[in-house]
Amino acid sequence: MADRGAGAGRTGLPASIEAAWGLRERPAKGPKPGLSLDRIVGAAVAIAAEEGLPAVSMGRVAKALGVSTMSLYRYVAAKDELYVLMQEAALGPPPPAPRDADWREALTAWARAQREVLLSHLWALRIPVSGPPATPNMVAWWEQGLVALETTGLDDGAKISVILLVSGFVRSEATMMAELDTAVRAGGTPEEFMARHQNTLARLADPDRYPSVARLLGSGVMTQPDEPGYEFAFGLERILDGVAVLIEGRRADGEG
Structure with a gap:
């Protein structure tokens, strides 16, 4: 044995x-x-x-x-x-990278593909991260992410940091969305869930002590339905905005 x-x-x-x-x-x-x-x-x-x-x-x-x-x-x-x-x-292996894509398009496709896999296998989110990628498919995903950054001019250390940042966001957002979806399903429709949450906050959050929360509740934004995947797209775009600033900064340093 x-x-x-x-x-x-x-x-x-x-x-x-x-x-x-x-x-x-x-x-x-x-x-x-x-x-x-x-x-x-x-x-x-x-x-x-x-x-x-x-x-x-x-x-x-x-x-x-x-x-x-x-x-x-x-x-x-x-x-x-x-x-x-x-x-x-x-x-599984990563899907083929989009052809003729710039670094941002390629990394966006890479992140979205990862998220799709995780949301299709929610149990995998419960497996603790025990180290860097070391199995064939994981290495293939890592390779594709690094290839997406090849034209950026970033050094290898910065590329790895970007990959870890993006993949960490994907995993965190997928986990949060999965847990939120479980909570919503236990209590009716998303609209009913958010309405109950807003009513609870409105009763408990004193406007004098939590004025910003009170203004948020009064705006009605919390009960407005978002497009599917909106929060993921918003977060990923902001992260890539930061990566773009990093790339431009490194290029400027190299030209100086």
């Missing part, structure tokens, strides 16, 4: 990274014909999609596949390793 710890494999890499890159040897004798790493990961993803990430366990996956829990450890060393492989499967 494989070591249950998340230690290094034969290459010296973490076992989950070995598995993601196909560097781990396949068990010589499987416990059941047809059992494979792909089937295990697929079953885990299906459970997470239906019941949420907390429902995923080695025992639960084994039950879904009709095998013993111990048999899974011949393919997956631990649940944390399984999480890495699930995330890799859900992420």
Whole structure:
């Protein structure tokens, strides 16, 4: 049986990274014909999609596949390793970058594609970030983001910082929107949810103590429906505005 710890494999890499890159040897004798790493990961993803990430366990996956829990450890060393492989499967490779796009258009498409993936696999947002990109699909996404910045003149350190800034915003916004959507669905329509929230604030927020909040409530803006994805687009555009200032500043420094 494989070591249950998340230690290094034969290459010296973490076992989950070995598995993601196909560097781990396949068990010589499987416990059941047809059992494979792909089937295990697929079953885990299906459970997470239906019941949420907390429902995923080695025992639960084994039950879904009709095998013993111990048999899974011949393919997956631990649940944390399984999480890495699930995330890799859900992420998939990035879609082709838009042709003839400038850095801003390319990075916008990259960010939107990431958000679409995350909103399609909300359970993946519950997997903690454990390090820099190290699995094939994650590296492919990272590569595409860096390629989008190739014409900017930024040095490699600045490019990495931009990628981390944009991807961090995407993950944060997707998490917030998913949690807000859950809250809204539990209490009716978005309009009803916001109306209740505004009424609650209007009752509790003393205008003398919170004058700015009172003015906001009085404006009616909180109950006006936004276009789908408006907040994401607004936030991403402001971030890219800042990146544009950085690019121009570095170019000016280089010309000076």
